[in-house]
Amino acid sequence: MHLLINRRRYWQGSYTNLGTHLQTVAESPSDANSESKTKLVGVVDVTALRDEAVLQHLQGADEYLYVSGLAVSKRFRRRKIGSCLLKACEMLSVLWGFKYLVLRAYEDDLGARTLYANAGYRVVSRDPPWLTSWIGRRRRVLMIKQSNFLNLINSTFQL
Ligand SMILES: CC(C)(COP(=O)(O)OP(=O)(O)OC[C@H]1O[C@@H](n2cnc3c(N)ncnc32)[C@H](O)[C@@H]1OP(=O)(O)O)[C@@H](O)C(=O)NCCC(=O)NCCS
16 A cells, blocks of 8 residues: 655645545455556545634644545545544644644544544534524534654554
């Protein structure tokens, strides 16, 4: 399995967007002899952000790494690829010196929420009721995780 990091920079200020693409070289033993076939199996984006509404939950931080767009191809789910992509986000966070990782999940999406909780994210707030009742959007929870080198090493050996 390969982890590719595609880096895209936008022109606005310090806004940085990074795409992390996970690829696998062989899907099954029958593919083992075929020439370096690669297949995209999962993606995730990380973005450096400074949203005040989020920063109020992050002690001592003036910026954070926002994780979004996590998705794993249906055939490859429940093989820890999602967990692995989250781990890659965490590595980038530590490498770049961010103190926190932040993401949002739908409140009723128990699969994604279990994945994030297992990866060490905790819920710090929810979308305000007016956003869901007036606009009719599914309610989301805001989840955060402190990123530091020791946490990363410890949790890597639990995967
Ligand atoms: C959510 C998603 C990224 C998970 O990817 P994955 O590679 O299957 O996740 P993992 O194999 O790393 O799962 C790790 C753990 O998370 C939990 N988990 C993951 N998916 C789950 C599900 N559908 N239901 C319940 N628990 C789930 C389990 O505890 C799992 O461990 P286990 O398989 O040993 O029980 C994938 O299902 C997906 O792409 N879904 C559609 C897009 C999406 O919902 N993205 C999240 C947006 S917030």
